[in-house]
Amino acid sequence: MAEGRDEWADRARRFLKAELKRAEITYEELARRLTGMGVPETKGSVTVKVNRGAYPAWFFFAAMKAIGREQVNLADV
Numbered sequence: 001m002a003e004g005r006d007e008w009a010d011r012a013r014r015f016l017k018a019e020l021k022r023a024e025i026t027y028e029e030l031a032r033r034l035t036g037m038g039v040p041e042t043k044g045s046v047t048v049k050v051n052r053g054a055y056p057a058w059f060f061f062a063a064m065k066a067i068g069r070e071q072v073n074l075a076d077v
Contacts, residue, residue, distance in 0.1 A: 013051065013053025015076065015077050017050060019063075019067055019069055020050070023068060028046075031043045034062055034063070034066050039062050
């Protein structure tokens with residue numbers, strides 16, 4: 001059975017939250033790093049995106065770069 005949109009949003013949310021925890025980076029710190037990369041974000045906007053799990057691909061890629069994750073294995077998602 002194919003996985004639905006909600007399942008993928010939940011996987012995205014859990015994956016990003018786990019990566020932030022592993023890197024010991026708060027939402028506030030992620031927002032600061034993203035803003036420094038030219039992607040203006042606030043703690044609130046990051047919190048909403050991560051908790052919703054339905055963020056755009058550009059946000060996921062920028063967040064991975066901001067926390068220092070150079071590779072993502074789709075089997076981990």
